[in-house]
Amino acid sequence: MSDIIPYARDDAGAPPSRFADYRSTLLRSPDQPLVRVPQTLTEVTGPTGMWGRLMGPAVADLTTQHGGAPQGQRIIVSGRVLDEAGRPVPETVIEIWQANAAGRYVHSHDVWDAPLDPNFTGAGRVVTDAEGRYRFVTVRPGAYPWGNHKNAWRPAHIHLSLLGRAFATRLVTQMYFPDDPLIEIDPIANAVPMPYRQRMVSRFDIATSQPNWALGYLFDVVLKGQQQTPFEDDHDEH
Amino acid sequence: MTSIESPDLETRNAAPREDNQDLALFGQTPSQTVGPFFHYGLPWKGGADLVGQSDMGARPELFAEEHWVLNLSSPTGTPEGEVIEIAGRVIDGAGNPVPDAMIEIWQANAAGRYRSEDDPREDVPLDPHFVGFGRASTDREGVYRFRTVRPGRVAGPGNSLQAPHLAVSVFGRGILKRLATRLYFEGAEGNDSDPVLGSVPEERRQTLIARRQDNGDWWLDLVLRGENETVFFDL
Numbered sequence: 001m002s003d004i005i006p007y008a009r010d011d012a013g014a015p016p017s018r019f020a021d022y023r024s025t026l027l028r029s030p031d032q033p034l035v036r037v038p039q040t041l042t043e044v045t046g047p048t049g050m051w052g053r054l055m056g057p058a059v060a061d062l063t064t065q066h067g068g069a070p071q072g073q074r075i076i077v078s079g080r081v082l083d084e085a086g087r088p089v090p091e092t093v094i095e096i097w098q099a100n101a102a103g104r105y106v107h108s109h110d111v112w113d114a115p116l117d118p119n120f121t122g123a124g125r126v127v128t129d130a131e132g133r134y135r136f137v138t139v140r141p142g143a144y145p146w147g148n149h150k151n152a153w154r155p156a157h158i159h160l161s162l163l164g165r166a167f168a169t170r171l172v173t174q175m176y177f178p179d180d181p182l183i184e185i186d187p188i189a190n191a192v193p194m195p196y197r198q199r200m201v202s203r204f205d206i207a208t209s210q211p212n213w214a215l216g217y218l219f220d221v222v223l224k225g226q227q228q229t230p231f232e233d234d235h236d237e238h
Numbered sequence: 239m240t241s242i243e244s245p246d247l248e249t250r251n252a253a254p255r256e257d258n259q260d261l262a263l264f265g266q267t268p269s270q271t272v273g274p275f276f277h278y279g280l281p282w283k284g285g286a287d288l289v290g291q292s293d294m295g296a297r298p299e300l301f302a303e304e305h306w307v308l309n310l311s312s313p314t315g316t317p318e319g320e321v322i323e324i325a326g327r328v329i330d331g332a333g334n335p336v337p338d339a340m341i342e343i344w345q346a347n348a349a350g351r352y353r354s355e356d357d358p359r360e361d362v363p364l365d366p367h368f369v370g371f372g373r374a375s376t377d378r379e380g381v382y383r384f385r386t387v388r389p390g391r392v393a394g395p396g397n398s399l400q401a402p403h404l405a406v407s408v409f410g411r412g413i414l415k416r417l418a419t420r421l422y423f424e425g426a427e428g429n430d431s432d433p434v435l436g437s438v439p440e441e442r443r444q445t446l447i448a449r450r451q452d453n454g455d456w457w458l459d460l461v462l463r464g465e466n467e468t469v470f471f472d473l
C-alpha cells in the first residue's frame with residue numbers, strides 16, 4: 001500500500017479530558033491514559049465530497065428558516081478553515097447550532113425561563129469553498145444560566161462541528177464573542193489554557209459588517225495538519 | 239473637530255489583540271464539548287442508517303417538528319455486503335447510562351475500500367451506494383444503534399492487513415474533546431494480527447471487540463470511565 005502521512009496530534013491548546021471546574025467531566029473522562037496507536041488508512045481518510053448526500057442541502061442563513069425574522073442582533077459569521085500550515089481546507093462541512101437571542105435552545109431539555117422564538121431554530125450547515133471560506137447569517141445568541149455551580153452562566157457562543165478531510169481531523173468547538181466578561185469565568189472555555197483559549201474568541205470586523213444590515217465577526221478554524229515527517233512526541237497531554 | 243471619516247476610526251479595528259485572528263496564536267482550534275442540546279443541529283434523520291432510509295440516529299421527540307431543518311439523508315440504493323446492526327450502551331464512571339451522547343462511525347465498504355479521495359487503492363472497488371460515515375444519538379437508556387454493512391479488511395502498515403473494524407468517535411456533555419476508539423468483531427479473521435489492536439494492552443483489548451447477540455446484533459458498550467473502561471486512542 002502507499003505510505004500513510006499521519007496527521008498531527010493535539011497541540012498545547014487542547015483541553016484535558018478531565019477538568020474539575022467543569023463538573024460533568026468527572027464521570028465522563030477516561031481514567032486510563034489514552035493509548036497511542038499508529039495512524040492507518042482508517043484515520044487519514046474521511047467522506048470528502050459526500051456531505052450533501054449524507055445530510056441534505058446547505059443552510060447558510062439561519063434568519064430565513066421560518067415565516068418571519070427572528071428577534072435579536074443580526075450577525076454575519078465568516079472565516080476560513082485552514083490546516084496548521086495555513087493551507088485552506090476546501091469542500092469540508094461546517095455544522096453550527098446555537099441558542100436564540102434570549103439564550104434559549106429549541107431543545108426540550110432546555111428549561112430555562114427565557115422565550116423561544118418561533119422564527120429561530122439555530123441550526124445550519126455549509127460546505128467550505130475552494131479557498132476554505134464559509135459564511136453564515138444568524139443572530140447573536142444570548143448568554144444563559146446552567147447548573148455547574150452557583151450563579152453559573154455560559155458566555156454567548158455558537159457551537160461548530162467540522163469533519164475536515166479525515167477521521168483524525170474531527171473537531172467540535174465553540175465560538176465566543178469579543179469583550180464578553182463571562183468568558184473568563186466559564187469553566188468550559190477555561191478548560192483551554194491561556195493564551196490558547198483566545199483562539200476561540202471571534203473578532204468583530206467592520207469590513208465583514210454590512211451597512212444598515214448586520215454586524216460581522218471573523219472566525220477561522222484551524223484543523224490538525226498532515227506531517228511530512230513522523231510527528232515528534234512533544235505535546236503529551238498527561 | 240474630528241471627522242467621522244477619520245482614518246483613526248477606519249484603522250482602529252485592526253489593532254492587535256489576543257483573539258482568533260491573532261497570528262501569534264495561530265494553531266489548532268481547541269476542542270469544546272457538544273453540550274446537551276446538539277440534537278436539533280447534528281444528528282440527521284437516517285444518520286445512523288448507512289444502508290437504507292429511516293429515522294435511525296435522530297431523537298425527534300426532543301424538539302418541535304418545525305425545527306427539523308437538517309433532516310434527511312439520501313441513499314441511492316442498497317450497498318453490497320452483509321447488513322448488520324451494531325449497538326451498545328454508553329456508560330459513565332458511576333455505571334450509569336449516558337442518554338445525551340453522540341456516536342459517529344467511519345468505515346470501509348464490504349470490499350475494504352474507503353469512500354475517500356485519500357484512499358488511493360484503485361484495485362479495491364468502491365460501492366456507489368455506500369459512504370461509510372454515520373452518526374447516532376444515544377437514546378434514553380444510553381443505547382446507540384447503527385445499521386450498516388460489515389466492513390472488509392483494509393491495508394495496514396507495511397504489508398499487513400487490518401482486521402474488519404469501524405472507527406468510532408464519542409461526543410457528549412462533559413466530554414471536552416472527542417474520544418476516539420475502534421470497534422472490532424469477535425471471531426473475525428485478522429483480529430490476532432491487527433496492528434492497532436496489537437498496540438493495545440492485551441488485558442484491555444476486549445473493550446474494543448463487539449460480540450454477537452442471540453438476535454444477530456453486534457453489541458459493544460462504550461465505558462467512559464472506571465471498570466472495563468473502553469480503550470481510547472491518542473491518534
